[in-house]
Structure formats: C-alpha cells, structure tokens
Amino acid sequence: MPKSSSPSFAQGLTQGLALLSLTLPLSLMAAPNPATEATTKANDAVLDSLDFSDKQSFDDARRGFIAELPNAEVLNEDGKPAWSARPYAFLKDEEAPATVNPSLWRQARLNSIHGLFEAADGIYQVRGMDLSNMTIVEGDDGLIIIDPLLTPGTAKAGLALYRKHRSDKPVVAVIYTHSHADHFAGVKGVISQDDVDQGRVKVYAPDGFLENAVSENVIAGNAMTRRAAYMYGVALPIDPRGYVDTGLGKGLSQGARTLIAPTDVITENGTREIAGVPIEFHLAPGSEAPAEMMMYFPEQRVFNTAEVTSQHMHNVYTLRGTEIRDASLWSRYIDEVLEDYGDRTDVLIAQHHWPVWGTEESKHFLGVQRDLYKHIHDQSVRLMNHGYRPGEIAENITLPASLAKEWSARDYYGTLRHNSRAVYQKYLGWYDANPANLNPPTAVDEARKSIEYMGGINQVIERARQDYAEGNYRWVATVMSKAVFAEPKNQEARNLAADAMEQLGYQAESGPWRDVYLSAAQDLRGSAKPATGTSTGNEDMLQGLTTGMVFDLFGVRLNGPKAEGKHIVLNWAFTDTNERIRTNLENATLTWLPDRQSADAAATVFLTRSTLNDILLRKITFPEAVKGGEITVDGDQAKLFELLGLLDQFKPDFPLIEPRDTAQR
Incomplete structure (x- = not known):
C-alpha cells in the first residue's frame, strides 16, 4: 500500500x-452445518404457503432472449474474473435444498437467467451479468445506454454482446437513472471521458445526481464498507450453504468503479429527444435513491421505472446503513406512474430483474408495488401511534393476503420486519421512550451482568443448547451474542452463536438477511477473515x-x-x-x-x-x-x-x- x-x-x-x-x-472455510430438522420444517412450510406452481415469472424472464455470453464469464483487463455464472450452476435444480429458503431459491434461479434480451422494438436489456441491468436503446444516429452497470468490465462485455447480435452503431448518449454505483460506475466500459469532452456523447442524469453519487458512501463510508461485507456476503462461498443471491440481482461484479460527470441534468418532468428518440422523464427524488428518475418511451409504449419498482420488496432501510427512505413518497411516485402511464404501457421494464409484459399486467404490478410501500408506511405509523415499539411493530405488522401472495412483494431484499422499524426510526428516532433505554449500560457491561444474573457462562450455554435443540434459534442467537460480548474468547459460546445464526440464515427469505447471518457465523467460528x-x-x-x-x-x-x-x-x-x-x-x-x-x-x-x-x-x-x-x-x-x-x-x-x-x- x-x-x-x-x-x-x-x-x-x-x-x-x-x-x-x-x-x-x-x-479456508470451516465446514458449515447442514440444516436442522427445525430449519427443514420451516422451509417446508414456505413451500406449502406459496404457489410454486406459478411459473409466469420464469416465462417473463426468458421472453425476448437473444443470446448469452460464451462461457458465461467476463474477464477484466488484468485477466481476473469480473463476473461469472459458473459458480451458480447448482441453481439449475428446481428443488431447493434444505439449507435455502425455497422462496429465495426461486428468486435466485430467476436472477440467474442472463444475457441479452429484447424488451421492445429498438429497446434491449443486458440482464443477470451484474447486480443491475443495462438497457440499450437504438436511436437514429447511435445508441443510448441506460445505466452502464457496476464495473467497466461487465458494461463493455454487455455492449459487445449486443453489438454481436444487433448493431455496431456508436454510443451517443448515456443515461444514469439514479445515484447508486451499480447504475453508473461501469460507464467507462461503454464510453470514454474524451468522448464526452469532444462532444461525441452526452450524459444525462437526474437533478442532484453527482453530489449524491460521490457523497453517499464517503462520510460514513468506512462503516458502510464493513457492514456491506456482511450484507452482500462477500466472504461467503457460493454454494447452497453459502451465498446464493442478493435478491436484487445475481451479485456484484468485480473491478474498477468509474464515473463521468453528467453533461445534461434533468430538473423537471417532461420530454426530451435524444438521438432522435423521444423520452418522457419522470423524476422521483427521495424514493429509492436521493436522486432518481424514470422514463417513458411513447413510440414503443415502454415505461422504465429505474429502481422505483422491482420484483420484490425493496429496502426502506438497507442493512449496510443509509438514510431512511420515505416509503409514503415512494408509493406516491408509483401511483403517479400508474395514473399517468398505466393505460399507455405495453411493457414495464426496470434496471433490476425482468420485465412485466402487457398493459393490464403492468397496471396490476404497479398497483401492488404502490400499495406495498404505502402499507408498510401506514401500518407501521398506525401501530406506532398505538404505542408499539419498533420490535413490537416488527412482530405484529403483516401484509394483507392479497399482497403477501404476490411474488413481487416478497422479502427478497428488504423485509417487512426491518422496513417497519425504519418507518419508526424516520418519525421517532432510536429512542423508544422507555427511560431504561435512554442511557443503558454499555453492550459489554450489559452482557457481563446478564450472564452473571443467568447463573454464569456455563449454565447459560447449557440452557441455550437445549433451546437450540428445540429450534429456538432467535433466542439462542440473542443470548449467545451476550455471551460472546461477555467472554469474546469463549469459543464454545461463539460456536453456538454461529450455529444459531447459520440456521436463521438458512431460513431467511431475504438475500441480505441470509448473508449477514452466514457471514456472522463465519466470523464467530474464525473460519474467514473479513475483506x-x-x-x-x-x-x-x-x-x-x-x-x-x-x-x-x-x-x-x-x-x-x-x-x-x-x-x-x-x-x-x-x-x-x-x-x-x-x-x-x-x-x-x-x-x-x-x-x-x-x-x-x-x-x-x-x-x-x-x-x-x-x-x-x-x-x-x-x-x-x-x-x-x-x-x-x-x-x-x-x-x-x-x-x-x-x-x-x-x-x-x-x-x-x-x-x-x-x-x-
């Protein structure tokens, strides 16, 4: 260094x-445990509660398929892999193993469908080759690239795949839909700074993009970096007992992160003609990102929701740490799209996941997403106003059956439990109004006294083993966390905490929940060092x-x-x-x-x-x-x-x- x-x-x-x-x-990784009987039963219950015979999403995800990359791998200039589908070959099995929630397994298989796809005449998407999608629009005099992925390696490979099967027109415009790195940081894989400086390419972005793009992960960046290692499971092996999917996409590509500043900033809703293509922009600041915009293509009747909608429940709060998002405002933007564009949309695309095909299907999807975020907001606030505390809200809030049965409302990335806590935090902050929690003991002091009150570390571990045998993993993880804080070098306590968290990870429907549990288990066992x-x-x-x-x-x-x-x-x-x-x-x-x-x-x-x-x-x-x-x-x-x-x-x-x-x- x-x-x-x-x-x-x-x-x-x-x-x-x-x-x-x-x-x-x-x-080297210590061998993880198999799923316990309790975990197997919990995951079997998921199979019984959802309609896995519904294959429509798989049909939608494969529709318009043109080609995938040879060898299903992208290499960076240094010869190191930027992205590869090979490690995910185990996902070809339709039946989930006992170590993966079958609902998350389904999402992981959908996110594994990768390559170049046609969404409409002149509109194509590169999907499943990074965390996000890259959309390519054919203009009169060149190509418009929407969101050039996370790294130049995957962006360059995606464009090459398109050109192999479609057109070798030059790129004349790049559009960043919002200020998250997986939607702009691969830009130098499709254009250069010189292209922009010489006027050959214009770069469009929503108002506030540049400031938010470079600042979001800087002030608290070190803490976010560490937490993100857990959230994205970067130290986990890719296999049925390790990492399987983020829920939001297949995974993070590896390589440089680049940025070219916008030449044109979209400050209001309205139509712009880019490369001969009319595009109606619809801003959505303060929704999924501080600076974000959606867009409509009237000639093809295609609406692109950026990341304002996705094929799951998104994060109102992310586990890596960020500002709380406004779920009510988020819902309103979706409602505006449904009202203004629903009847004019034949295909609904986004910068993650697969399209929704058909006008009525698109309207139904938008309605589900709109009501999902508003329900989380309103019901969390309702319970809050009844005096429920964050944990109590998380235990009591539910989705109505009409939403819970929708695949696009499932907990693959955000979860109802942690999103409801986020709404509480947005309005009332961290303090739950119980004075005992206003100035509590330090985590170490609380842990030591708690273990002492419980009869000492040996008795606590013995009783926790009984709870583990009964499948009470949430409690075991909680009490063993106290044991680890009381005696950090007690490997017996660490191993039992790891065992409990591992089973919780196996049961998690959310990709990030699975990753944080399994990453913690690794650290507790000492089987991996953090990146x-x-x-x-x-x-x-x-x-x-x-x-x-x-x-x-x-x-x-x-x-x-x-x-x-x-x-x-x-x-x-x-x-x-x-x-x-x-x-x-x-x-x-x-x-x-x-x-x-x-x-x-x-x-x-x-x-x-x-x-x-x-x-x-x-x-x-x-x-x-x-x-x-x-x-x-x-x-x-x-x-x-x-x-x-x-x-x-x-x-x-x-x-x-x-x-x-x-x-x-």
Missing part, C-alpha cells in the same frame, strides 16, 4: 469509497468530490480527544479553481467556510485541486508535494502538519459480532 503523510485522511477516504470494491478472502476494503478504480469518484466535501471528511476524521485544547486556523487557496477556504480547529471541532480567508490564520496553503486529487489518490504525499513545490505554505508550515496528524485512520475490518477495544477511540 502506498505511503502517505496523512494516511488517516487519504487512505481512510479511499476505503470509504470502497463500498462495493471488496475482494474475497483466500482463507480488507481495498480500493482500486475509485479515481473518478474521488475527483468528483467537491472541495467542501474534502474538508467535511477532514472533520469526521478529526480525533476529538487528541485535538482538545488546540486552535489552528488555516487558509487554503486553490490556484487552479480560485477557491478560497478557511478552516478553523477549535473546541476539538474542525469547521470550514468557503470564499473566506482569515487574517488570523497560522498559514495559507497554496495548491491546486489537481494536487489535492493526487494526494487523495495516494499518488503523492503532503510532504512530497511541499518538498516538490506543488504545495507552498505561507506562514507556520508546522501547523498544517499538526492538523493532518490529528486525523484518524479508519480500519475497514472492525468487529461487528464482538466487542471492540474502546481504548482505540
């Missing part, structure tokens, strides 16, 4: 942007940060205890962008203001934004830049390095299922 004079900033920033750049460890969160290929997003965002990151990395009693005022002058920023360290807090310079500053730091970018990318260090003349300091140079020395370095492998060393604060 390159050295830096400020690893706490540059390295930590890069790790923060590495949310989806995790690599699989090479450690390191290394980042390669985030250069575009790093450079996309506004200068103000950079100083916000300085602020969150400031070690408050170390900074106590220090007062450092610095002026920053960027000679290429003419930006002037004043930073003030006081009261162990770093603040900044744009367009300001202080007469009381200890020093003025002169540099270019290009030099700062190189520092962020660890191409050069602060001392090297000063020594080489890229940075000049007018005043007390030591104050600059004193400030930099107060910035923390975040470790991307902090523990999730056991206590951390609080002395490292």
Whole structure:
C-alpha cells in the first residue's frame, strides 16, 4: 500500500469509497452445518404457503432472449474474473435444498437467467451479468445506454454482446437513472471521458445526481464498507450453504468503479429527444435513491421505472446503513406512474430483474408495488401511534393476503420486519421512550451482568443448547451474542452463536438477511477473515468530490480527544479553481467556510485541486508535494502538519459480532 503523510485522511477516504470494491478472502472455510430438522420444517412450510406452481415469472424472464455470453464469464483487463455464472450452476435444480429458503431459491434461479434480451422494438436489456441491468436503446444516429452497470468490465462485455447480435452503431448518449454505483460506475466500459469532452456523447442524469453519487458512501463510508461485507456476503462461498443471491440481482461484479460527470441534468418532468428518440422523464427524488428518475418511451409504449419498482420488496432501510427512505413518497411516485402511464404501457421494464409484459399486467404490478410501500408506511405509523415499539411493530405488522401472495412483494431484499422499524426510526428516532433505554449500560457491561444474573457462562450455554435443540434459534442467537460480548474468547459460546445464526440464515427469505447471518457465523467460528476494503478504480469518484466535501471528511476524521485544547486556523487557496477556504480547529471541532480567508490564520496553503486529487489518490504525499513545490505554505508550515496528524485512520475490518477495544477511540 502506498505511503502517505496523512494516511488517516487519504487512505481512510479511499476505503470509504470502497463500498462495493471488496475482494474475497483466500482463507479456508470451516465446514458449515447442514440444516436442522427445525430449519427443514420451516422451509417446508414456505413451500406449502406459496404457489410454486406459478411459473409466469420464469416465462417473463426468458421472453425476448437473444443470446448469452460464451462461457458465461467476463474477464477484466488484468485477466481476473469480473463476473461469472459458473459458480451458480447448482441453481439449475428446481428443488431447493434444505439449507435455502425455497422462496429465495426461486428468486435466485430467476436472477440467474442472463444475457441479452429484447424488451421492445429498438429497446434491449443486458440482464443477470451484474447486480443491475443495462438497457440499450437504438436511436437514429447511435445508441443510448441506460445505466452502464457496476464495473467497466461487465458494461463493455454487455455492449459487445449486443453489438454481436444487433448493431455496431456508436454510443451517443448515456443515461444514469439514479445515484447508486451499480447504475453508473461501469460507464467507462461503454464510453470514454474524451468522448464526452469532444462532444461525441452526452450524459444525462437526474437533478442532484453527482453530489449524491460521490457523497453517499464517503462520510460514513468506512462503516458502510464493513457492514456491506456482511450484507452482500462477500466472504461467503457460493454454494447452497453459502451465498446464493442478493435478491436484487445475481451479485456484484468485480473491478474498477468509474464515473463521468453528467453533461445534461434533468430538473423537471417532461420530454426530451435524444438521438432522435423521444423520452418522457419522470423524476422521483427521495424514493429509492436521493436522486432518481424514470422514463417513458411513447413510440414503443415502454415505461422504465429505474429502481422505483422491482420484483420484490425493496429496502426502506438497507442493512449496510443509509438514510431512511420515505416509503409514503415512494408509493406516491408509483401511483403517479400508474395514473399517468398505466393505460399507455405495453411493457414495464426496470434496471433490476425482468420485465412485466402487457398493459393490464403492468397496471396490476404497479398497483401492488404502490400499495406495498404505502402499507408498510401506514401500518407501521398506525401501530406506532398505538404505542408499539419498533420490535413490537416488527412482530405484529403483516401484509394483507392479497399482497403477501404476490411474488413481487416478497422479502427478497428488504423485509417487512426491518422496513417497519425504519418507518419508526424516520418519525421517532432510536429512542423508544422507555427511560431504561435512554442511557443503558454499555453492550459489554450489559452482557457481563446478564450472564452473571443467568447463573454464569456455563449454565447459560447449557440452557441455550437445549433451546437450540428445540429450534429456538432467535433466542439462542440473542443470548449467545451476550455471551460472546461477555467472554469474546469463549469459543464454545461463539460456536453456538454461529450455529444459531447459520440456521436463521438458512431460513431467511431475504438475500441480505441470509448473508449477514452466514457471514456472522463465519466470523464467530474464525473460519474467514473479513475483506480488507481495498480500493482500486475509485479515481473518478474521488475527483468528483467537491472541495467542501474534502474538508467535511477532514472533520469526521478529526480525533476529538487528541485535538482538545488546540486552535489552528488555516487558509487554503486553490490556484487552479480560485477557491478560497478557511478552516478553523477549535473546541476539538474542525469547521470550514468557503470564499473566506482569515487574517488570523497560522498559514495559507497554496495548491491546486489537481494536487489535492493526487494526494487523495495516494499518488503523492503532503510532504512530497511541499518538498516538490506543488504545495507552498505561507506562514507556520508546522501547523498544517499538526492538523493532518490529528486525523484518524479508519480500519475497514472492525468487529461487528464482538466487542471492540474502546481504548482505540
């Protein structure tokens, strides 16, 4: 890893942007357990409760199929796999093994249907070759690419597959539907920055896209990186006792993440003609993403809902951690689409999953999705207003039978249980109004006293084994979590906690729930080490940060205890962008203001934004830049390095299922 004079900033920033750049460890995996009798019965009950004879989704997913990639594999330029369908060959079996919820197995098989598909005349999709879909629209003078996947490798392969079977027209436009990386970060696989700079390609995005695209995973990026390792099961083996599917898509491609800034921003609903194709844009900010838009193709009567609808229940809150989404507003956007476009739509496509074919079928699907999110919102708030706490709401809220039977409302990604908790959090926050929970003991102290009150660790483990034998896995996972926090090195407690979580994972209908349970089991058994969160290929997003965002990151990395009693005022002058920023360290807090310079500053730091970018990318260090003349300091140079020395370095492998060393604060 390159050295830096400020690893706490540059390295930590890069790790923060590495949310989806995790690599699989090479450690040997301890053999997981088989499904228990209780798990087998639970999964058999799912088989009895849903209509698995309904094969319509499989017909819909295969309709319009043109071709799949030879060898079902994509390699990056370095020869390493970007994506491969080969590890998922076990999903060809229609019958789910006892270690996978049969409903999730069904979704995993659907998401395994991959290749190039025709959605309508002139509209094609590359599906099942990444977490998301890439849509290709044929224009008069070239191609329009909608959402170029997560990495350039898969995007390039998807475009090549299209060109092999359709047209070699140039790409003349790219449309980003929203600000999540799996919908834009493969852009340099289909166009180059030079294409845009020379005017050969335009890039369209919804209002607020760029800011949200580069900022969402930065401020809290290190914590999100670690949590995402669990949510996406990046350290799990791909097999019936490990990773099978995200629910949202087959899985994450591996490789660089790129970004080209939009040339055209869609700020209001209305029609634009792109490459001779009329497209009606319909904005949906604050729904599934902070910046998102849908679009209608009147000539083909095709509506693209982006990720506002999908073939499952989506997340109102994601397990990796993010801001709570507004389920009520989300529902309203879907209602607008149903009202304004339902009768005019023959095919409903999205940037995940497979299409809905037919006008009536599309209207029915939109109605289900609309009512799903509104029901979650309204019923959670109703119970909240009756005084129910988050956990009580999660236990009591249900979908009506009319929604529960719909495959497109199932818990494959989001779940009714954790989404209802999110609605509570949106309105009332973390405090449940019980004063005992206002200032509780630390997790370690609570665990130790609880185990002591229960008669000691040996008795607790013995009784938990009895509950495990009876299939009471939720309780065993809870009480053994306390045991692990009380005695982190007690392998017997860790193994029993792992056993319980493993069975909960086998039973989970949600891909992320399965992944977090099984990932925790691995960590508890010590059978795998967490991925390191290394980042390669985030250069575009790093450079996309506004200068103000950079100083916000300085602020969150400031070690408050170390900074106590220090007062450092610095002026920053960027000679290429003419930006002037004043930073003030006081009261162990770093603040900044744009367009300001202080007469009381200890020093003025002169540099270019290009030099700062190189520092962020660890191409050069602060001392090297000063020594080489890229940075000049007018005043007390030591104050600059004193400030930099107060910035923390975040470790991307902090523990999730056991206590951390609080002395490292």
